[in-house]
Amino acid sequence: xxxxxxxxxxxxxxxxxxxxxxxxxxxxxxxxxxxxxxxxxxxxxxxxxxxxxxxxxxxxxxxxxxxxxxxxxxxxxxxxxxxxxxxxxxxxxxxxxxxxxxxxxxxxxxxxxxxxxxxxxxxxxxxxxxxxxxxxxxxxxxxxxxxxxxxxxxxxxxxxxxxxxxxxxxxxxxxxxxxxxxxxxxxxxxxxxxxxxxxxxxxxxxxxxxxxxxxxxxxxxxxxxxxxxxxxxxxxxxxxxxxxxxxxxxxxxxxxxxxxxxxxxxxxxxxxxxxxxxxxxxxxxxxxxxxxxxxxxxxxxxxxxxxxxxxxxxxxxxxxxxxxxxxxxxxxxxxxxxxxxxxxxxxxxxxxxxxxxxxxxxxxxxxxxxxxxxxxxxxxxxxxxxxxxxxxxxxxxxxxxxxxxxxxxxxxxxxxxxxxxxxxxxxxxxx
Numbered sequence: 001x002x003x004x005x006x007x008x009x010x011x012x013x014x015x016x017x018x019x020x021x022x023x024x025x026x027x028x029x030x031x032x033x034x035x036x037x038x039x040x041x042x043x044x045x046x047x048x049x050x051x052x053x054x055x056x057x058x059x060x061x062x063x064x065x066x067x068x069x070x071x072x073x074x075x076x077x078x079x080x081x082x083x084x085x086x087x088x089x090x091x092x093x094x095x096x097x098x099x100x101x102x103x104x105x106x107x108x109x110x111x112x113x114x115x116x117x118x119x120x121x122x123x124x125x126x127x128x129x130x131x132x133x134x135x136x137x138x139x140x141x142x143x144x145x146x147x148x149x150x151x152x153x154x155x156x157x158x159x160x161x162x163x164x165x166x167x168x169x170x171x172x173x174x175x176x177x178x179x180x181x182x183x184x185x186x187x188x189x190x191x192x193x194x195x196x197x198x199x200x201x202x203x204x205x206x207x208x209x210x211x212x213x214x215x216x217x218x219x220x221x222x223x224x225x226x227x228x229x230x231x232x233x234x235x236x237x238x239x240x241x242x243x244x245x246x247x248x249x250x251x252x253x254x255x256x257x258x259x260x261x262x263x264x265x266x267x268x269x270x271x272x273x274x275x276x277x278x279x280x281x282x283x284x285x286x287x288x289x290x291x292x293x294x295x296x297x298x299x300x301x302x303x304x305x306x307x308x309x310x311x312x313x314x315x316x317x318x319x320x321x322x323x324x325x326x327x328x329x330x331x332x333x334x335x336x337x338x339x340x341x342x343x344x345x346x347x348x349x350x351x352x353x354x355x356x357x358x359x360x361x362x363x364x365x366x367x368x369x370x371x372x373x374x375x376x377x378x379x380x381x382x383x384x385x386x387x388x389x390x391x392x393x394x395x396x397x398x399x400x401x402x403x404x405x406x407x408x409x410x411x412x413x414x415x416x417x418x419x420x421x422x423x424x425x426x427x428x429x430x431x
Contacts, residue, residue, distance in 0.1 A: 018144060018156060022163025025140050027095070027206045029167025030174075031102040031199040032133045035064055035126070036264060037175040041192045045110040046119045063119070063126050065377040070130030075138060075369035076362070077131075090139050090361075095207040097132035101125035103200025106193040137164060138365035141348040146357070151304055154349050158300020161345045162293045168263060169289045171195070176282065237355070237363045244354035247412040248347075248367035254405025255347040256375040257398045261383060262323060262341050263289055265394065266334070269383075273391045274329055281334075288338030295342025303349050312409050315343040320399045327395040343402075346409060353414045375401075 035042070043060035051059075074097070105125050111118045140160050148156035174195045182191045237245060267285040271278045302311045319340030325333045348364075355363030379397070386393040 018159050018163075022160055022166070023206055023209065025136060025160060025164045026167040026170060027098075027199065027202050029133070029136075029164045030170040031098050031167075031196075031203060032067065032129055033168050033264070034171045034174065034195045034199060035067070037171055038187075038192050038195070039064065041188055042122070045112075045188065045192075046108075046122050047111055049111075059119070061380065063123050066123055067126045067130035067133070068373050068377040070127045071134035071369040071373050071376075072366070074131030074134030075365035077135075090135055092207060092210045094132050094135040094139060095203055095210060098129055098136070099200050099203025099207060101128040101132075102196050102203060106196030106200060134369045135365065137348075138361060138368050140164070141352055142361050142364060145352045153352070154303035155297070155301040157349050157352065158297045158345050161296045161300065161348060165289065165293045165296060168259075169286070169293060172282075172286055172289060174198075176286070236359045237366055241355060241359070241363055241413075243411070244363060244413050245367050247408040248351045248354055248364065249371045250408035251347040251350055251405045251412070252368050252371035253375050254401045254408075255344045256372055256379060257401035258319065258341045258344045260376060260379045261394050261398050262319075262337055263292065265380060265383060266326065269387060269394060270326070273327070273387070284332075284334040288334045288341070291335050291338030292341045292344075295339045296345040299342045300345045300349060303346070308346055308350055308409055312343065312346050312406055315340060315346075316402050316406050319343050320395075320402055323398045324392070324395045327392050347405065350409050350412050354412050356415045 039060050042063075043056040047056045047059055074094075102125075105122065108121055108125070109118060141157055144156040144160045145153050178187060178191060178194065263285070267278070267281050270276055270281045299311060299315055319337065322333050322337035322340050326337055347368075351364045351368065352360060383394050383397055386397075390396075
């Protein structure tokens with residue numbers, strides 16, 4: 001049994017599990033977001049040159065959104081088998097499903113070579129990426145949480161989320177290196193392929209490394225006791241856990257606002273709104289993303305000691321205040337906004353306790369991916385349009401989503417991680 005191991009053995013085991021999970025997660029998120037950083041180049045290469053710029057841009061972001069729309073499909077299918085066949089199998093499969101299309105994107109011929117087939121192939125690869133990422137984050141959070149010792153679940157989820165966030169940082173660093181090494185002409189001529197080829201190769205390495213992971217003790221115990229869900233897991237989620245779904249969905253809206261607006265969109269919005277040099281805000285974004293990677297660990301660990309609710313209020317207030325500061329012209333506090341953005345880790349910490357073990361993967365995956373498909377795809381379009389009327393709109397949007405997310409955390413049910421039953425229990429580490 002897990003609780004009979006010595007402390008040193010358990011620490012070594014936890015370190016290996018978290019390292020392997022985090023490396024794979026970082027590479028998957030890198031593969032998924034690298035598209036954002038090269039969207040302009042991709043639009044020019046994979047659509048007809050005769051099209052107006054705004055049409056090409058719209059079509060390019062349509063392909064980007066397709067990845068988000070495919071997430072629920074991948075999440076539902078992989079979560080079903082994760083709840084019935086095992087967490088580890090799906091956790092490994094998600095890396096493979098991300099590595100293959102990412103590698104192929106780096107090899108795709110452009111519109112000039114094969115015409116309309118080029119964007120269609122790109123779209124199909126992006127859909128496969130969305131299917132893969134739909135199973136990765138929920139599967140990773142459930143996997144590390146069920147491996148963690150009692151009292152260290154928040155730390156484990158925080159470390160894993162830090163790894164996922166590091167994938168975004170890797171994408172930013174790769175973009176900066178490419179822009180400094182090659183001219184824009186050279187990037188368009190073929191250098192844009194490098195990040196995708198590297199991501200694909202490292203994805204296969206991450207899949208190989210995950211072979212050494214073991215199934216979670218919680219799933220093994222359910223298998224021994226024959227307490228695995230005997231009905232369709234998603235059916236049980238929708239029929240018996242509506243409150244958990246609603247609160248997880250609302251909290252994920254907060255998470256998408258943090259990542260999409262504060263981390264991904266701000267570097268392109270701030271220069272246009274305040275006339276700041278793009279290189280200056282790009283460097284500030286790197287610092288903010290690094291702050292996000294660090295703060296998720298400390299915030300996750302803090303929930304183990306103080307509970308989600310006591311941690312959520314101050315850190316989310318910091319997020320709101322620092323985001324307003326940014327969009328009032330104080331771009332120097334971007335790093336502070338990165339610290340507040342670490343509050344995104346509160347969403348997975350809450351979600352994994354909102355569902356019982358027998359349908360946990362399906363519950364987390366359905367709620368998270370459905371919300372991300374909706375808000376992840378619509379947020380860039382909505383914020384980009386509204387900012388023309390009021391440049392403070394991004395801060396308003398983040399504040400609204402954060403308040404809703406905080407309310408969801410106050411109302412969410414809580415189950416013990418090892419409990420396969422459907423009745424919620426009060427867990428003191430979570431309140």
